[in-house]
Amino acid sequence: MDPQLDKLKFDSAGLIPAIVQDHQTGQVLSLYYMNRAAIEKTIETGKVHTFSRSRNRLALKGETSGHFEFVKSILADCDRDALVIKVEQIGGACHEGYYSCFFRQYERGAPDFKTIAEKTFDPDAVYKK
């Protein structure tokens, strides 16, 4: 077992938030939740695994799309209750077809957030085979 992981603080549901970031540009791609098993599997395989709260199971990011996230480094914060995972992102991180999930920008006075990115893939083609 890995003593570094013993020092992490998981919440009452056994989860810790993990910010996934492009290792070259610094762009934030997604915010996930991981349990200890997901972190261990991520370290073991070098590919990001999450704990899917909706499916209540471990999930390999990219298992359907092939859009894997290859781990370059893992950081913990001062309180050890949050992670940053720097990755090489294949395809795009977002199930809506964008490279990053954070494609909506707040604009003062607007009725809604504005989409500021172009899709990098067609989600219908990728997810509905």
Place this chain on the structure above:
Amino acid sequence: MDPQLDKLKFDSAGLIPAIVQDHQTGQVLSLYYMNRAAIEKTIETGKVHTFSRSRNRLALKGETSGHFEFVKSILADCDRDALVIKVEQIGGACHEGYYSCFFRQYERGAPDFKTIAEKTFDPDAVYKK
């Protein structure tokens, strides 16, 4: 009232996670939690405000240290249940004296995460006046 904020998804405690990022380098500085009032105050003042779960109140980031975070842009993710706030960081974001709270790096086989940053200020001098 701001209709864009009506579309955000807050958790059962009325909070949404907010990733704070250096607007120039992309370095992730902190992960905070905000309620709607904190977001409104952040937009109104241009300085990051959080909801402090430990103090159970709105908190201006930098209120003790002077290490304000000036907002450059606010992004929401696909599900509208997480934010990225790009900021100009004064001093440093971390109460331990580091520019970023994410100063610990995982290293396979090590007994603990390794500190990979130098302190940018003396927290004793800043916080214990």
